[in-house]
Amino acid sequence: MNTALSALGRRTASPSISWLMKTALSRPKLISLAAGFTDNATLPVALSRKLLTSLLSSPKTGQPALQYGTTAGADNLRRLTATHLQKLDGGHDRAHSPERVIITGGSQQLLYMTLEALCDEGDLVLVEDPTYFVFLSILQSRGIQARGVKLERDGLDLVHLEKILTQLKESGQLHRMKALYLVTYFQNPTGATTSLAKKAGALKLLKKFEAAAGHPLYLLEDAAYRELRFDNSADVPTALTLPGARDRVIYTGTYSKPYAPGARLGFGLLPEPLFTTVQRIKGNHDFGTANLLQQLLARALATGQYDQHVTKVRKNYARKARVMKAALAEHFPASVEIWESGGGLYFWARLPQGIATGVKSKVFQMALKNDVLYVPGALCYAEDGARTKPDNEMRLSFGSASEANIRKGIARLGKVLKKFVR
């Protein structure tokens, strides 16, 4: 007898990361520099207790928090989210209005529903090369094609983007393309931040090719790591601040990384008709994210305690990044190229050509034997026949490991690398 599974059901692969996670759990002494978890030490335990105690101290505020809400999210949190983004964008309010905000179960859910709303099987999304691997999992599951655009230290390579768009136009495939996906701040996995000029250039190119596509080409900006900036330097404005953004930019952010993944809240700002469509899809998924979590975050934002907390979180990651940077300088061979970031959770390491880092490679296996784990770079590249996947890179996270373990883990890994790299 056949399986009753749908094509999507049959296609959906085991997430590439789950093997790594299982491996980590099975070796208790292993130091994981793979997980993108946030740091336990900075989770807002006392703050959340205080806010929830207050929220639930009267039926007047407690009952609505425990009742059903509306599909798009609680009005106060939508308003506070819009205001928060305006502030981050230097007072800009071109496309930051509350009625464009939808609150979701992490930004992951927003990405999923956006792809449901936009893409049929066989459609095409452009991504950075490399990019966030769970986004690639969604594409794989839904039968959506991906093409990788070269990534530079300040964001994607616009010349390469234009070349791909031209190729798609010439080969008659442009009508299948729906969006360009960018992780614009302290990118997962490379740590790269996209400059505003590159966001503007990308939006312009998309606009230019729309007539040939026959439909809007959206810029999907994922700002998941935006608030994890190490210093107080000016924040790069989002694509929402650009002319035309209101109609073509889909923006998504999250409260998971800066506040708490266990209170999983994300959000999106969407142009019509996507906003209405995603809202309807959300109605079918879960008719709105848990109100209790929404009211917790609304209190944190409204009282200014969210901002105070984020300041602490940023300092903590800045310190851990410095620890990893020093350890990398001390223990890694000089021929390994390191991408350093101004925020987020990751360093990106590029080994000399020809030295593979994948799960079957000698480097990975010896690292595992020495109880240290990283994310092989190849997992972060789309299935794109137009180029071979680089296999000589690794993502190194300082998110959840302690400072002592960051030092020890990098030392172990450096020792392994020195056997393969001069």
Place this chain on the structure above:
Amino acid sequence: MNTALSALGRRTASPSISWLMKTALSRPKLISLAAGFTDNATLPVALSRKLLTSLLSSPKTGQPALQYGTTAGADNLRRLTATHLQKLDGGHDRAHSPERVIITGGSQQLLYMTLEALCDEGDLVLVEDPTYFVFLSILQSRGIQARGVKLERDGLDLVHLEKILTQLKESGQLHRMKALYLVTYFQNPTGATTSLAKKAGALKLLKKFEAAAGHPLYLLEDAAYRELRFDNSADVPTALTLPGARDRVIYTGTYSKPYAPGARLGFGLLPEPLFTTVQRIKGNHDFGTANLLQQLLARALATGQYDQHVTKVRKNYARKARVMKAALAEHFPASVEIWESGGGLYFWARLPQGIATGVKSKVFQMALKNDVLYVPGALCYAEDGARTKPDNEMRLSFGSASEANIRKGIARLGKVLKKFVR
């Protein structure tokens, strides 16, 4: 220029209920007997405060609650859920093991992901006639066909089920059928409860037609209202207790109705290969439901305070159901057939043939003018060309309205009905 929306995006309709909800909000004096909301007065505000304060009083328990977890859900909640179901099923443990449990953002999310895993566009699901309207919304959005099976007071009409299966076999459509969806306890919208004999009969019929279908035919049991039983009479066992259940029954339940919709948690127990597939899909949706909510519910269950709370909730709804029953007896014309339930949130009223209740009907419009709202029965019927939709029914909820408003609302509605019904 065309829209860039996917077929799913273009197809997904505005939920039938959203017009009703907007209407309710726009008339402040309106008494809504339409909303399926739970009663504000019984929401566990103080209990949740106590449990969360304790959970967040130490980093040891607070940090894991605010951190990422695993996709299938927290181990303790999966175990407690399995144990809870075993208890409800009289100690039965045929298919109740924790490793078959997946924790979701309400049971709605489980229904959505199950349909993703099972159904391609054009596939077919059998539903009760009438059934839960948001399930119908998912089918509509995903392009899945529905056929309605006649519903009797003790569950679906097995003779009709066999007739439909035979027709599907003879017309060569059976290979498109994937599941039979039943809301088995105090059904939304009719209040009907499916007897164990009917669950067994349905499962047997599905098994009988599997060879002709060429794949498993699943029984999808939605027990959302199960714990809202008014008295202490014995609970009907779930289909999980039947022979063969481990391979063919998908069971879903929720903590939203008995505990709190604002701490939105549901769960499913699934056979392989569905469990693995749904878990992977869940990974792409949100890689696991918010841990903070999961740990809140785990504490409520583990300390026995969940059971104590549910006892209070049940008494409250039993009292409100008695109030509505008395009001119906006093104010409704005798020719209106009333389905009374032993639990849940609803009465089902059937007007004499020919008296329409839909949103454009005179009855509905006059009810609205008199500031009372109900759910027209026709919204709860699948698009099934094999029969015309009955349009003379209404769902009346005593969930969120106060006792005074239940009396007043039914009196208003009775007055309207007496103009149309002798």
